Amino acid sequence: MTGEVRTPTRPEIARDLIGRVESAAATWRAPAWKREAAPEGVARAARHAIESDTQALRRIVARLQGWPGRTLVGEDGCQAALAIALNSDHDPAIQITLLRLLAEAVRRGDATTAKWAHLHDRCLVRSGRPQTYGTQYWLRDGQLEMYPVADPEGLDQQRASVGLPPHHDRFVLLERRHVAAGELASVTRERSAA
Secondary structure, eight states, rough: OOOOOOOOOOOHHHHHHHHHHHHHHGTSSSOOHHHHOOOOOHHHHHHHHHHHHHHHHHHHHHHHHHHOOOHHHHHHHHHHHOOOOOOHHHHHHHHHHHHHHHHHHHHHHOHHHHHHHHHHHHHHHHTTBBBOOOEEEEEEETTEEEEEESSSSHHHHHHTTTTTTHHHHHHHHHHHHHHOOOOTTTTTTTOOOO
């Protein structure tokens, strides 16, 4: 795809996807330290919201017979679909299906390899295998940690190959977002931060 900006051909789907992700700002899209401190009712609402969003994305890809890529839903809609896919851990089968559809969109130039790398790593981590691109992190004892990586020495090279910034640069940004200084002293459970 060239650098030209196109109007999405399915703006109604883009609005739906983006609206779902914007609505999740207080629940599953909140910084990890806020999710940790949330009352059980908020955590339950977040689980319900992501299950509902996953079902909506499942219907969208079925209707489109593919990933909602940039041509159909624009860059923001494509990013919103990725956010939903990444958080669909309760349904590993749909994550694998979405990974395949996203790979097809990348081949067509309708999504970036960086988006694919995030979902690829998420599927690896959820299946208990080391990730490739170092995109997945969790909170443990109030600290942000990266899930194991298959090739730690070659990580930045792997990241560059799919258009991701160096690991350290991304880690600093994630840490600022997900770790509130002094507010996580009591956090002991492991929780995904990506």
